[in-house]
Amino acid sequence: MISDEKKDPPEKYEILHGLKSLLSDAPMIEIAVFDEDLAENVFQSWLKRDHRCLTSLQMNWLQPKLQSRTVYTGLFTTESEPTPLFLSLIYDMTLTWHSYDENSDEAFLNIKTTNDAIDYLYSQLSKKHNEVFFKRAMAYLQQGGGLTEIELEDMLSADNRVLQAIFVHYLPPVNIFRIPSTLWIRIRNEMQKYFVEKDVDNASVIYL
Template identity: 25%
Template sequence: MRTRYEESEFIQVKPLGQEVGLSVIMKWLQLHKRAITSPQTELVKTALEHCSLPLYARIICDQIHRWKSFDLPDKLLIESTIQGAINKHFEMMEIKLGKHIVKHSLSYLTSVRYGISEVEMEHVLSLDDVLLNEVYEYWKPPIRRIPPLLWSRVRSEISNYIVERSADDLQVLHWYHRQFIETARQRYLTPDENFTVHIHKTLSDFFSGVWGGGKLKPFQYTAAQK
């Protein structure tokens, strides 16, 4: 990227430092009418000694926001790196929303080069038979599509880390920082080549118009659904 722009056009994002980082986090919590205990505050201060970049502070703030006053510090964990903090956020999403919808949604968001619109994401998820068989594991839906609420909940959990931008006259979504792309790729795509092929093929089928326009995609019910 530096070959395309002048050096003077770049601004280096420096660490906030422990004191400023803690002040920023406390202000965010205050805006959301949240507070943490003194022992929990010490845990945050220790984490900021390892990393106090603005992105890191933003991510751990979202995690701290979920803490309860009765949560003891020895039961809480703050990762010491940005990648670790992002992985922790993804893990918490999987626990809250379900691993399959999170894994597939974030894999599609990570795999598209220029972004994907809300409607496109719902269509792509609805073409994903692996995901649909997990969502409708024990029953046959009247319409075989992903429930819109599932994607909406995933989007809500990552709303602080995605941006909307224009592409081909559409408003599309994409990660706003490359750290999320790299972490999601390493967590979901790199370890499983077959899954990666599945994600890319589903995207290819959708954007090339293999299904649609009156042409229905065939599928088979699982044994539990029959």
């Protein structure tokens, strides 16, 4: 899912062009910014699909985020929200909520833009999966322009900062000095919908 917020000329990043080259055989559908009614209908359809419901208090937390709005992000830049990606990110955040939750997360309430939502998601996953490990894994995927899982684990296993963050209380035998594969698998399972996977030379390559 690509969020085109119209704040930069398309040629600046060429994200869409790159994806069209990468996924030449995949259908692509352009989705404009949601208006308030459509955003709420989509959100409710996701709740129904997953057999979930939120309390009225929790819906009050969400309501401002479903409203169509223009957010000023700089002196001459604006973002139109909610974008499809923004809505998807917000929904994923509610998956950890419980019916008895009555105290809102201040950081969540302060989310106004898609970039805010991505930062919040990264912050939450960093706390859950080890900050150094998570951020380095995401950085390698972004800078590598697509990696297989073995390549990613090789890079993380050769990163001294990652090793020091993971092996705090003990060091593994020298001949198997690698990160446990389960660490990456947990992150992959939580972020799978935000990855693009493509077979290249009979190997599955992950793009972020």
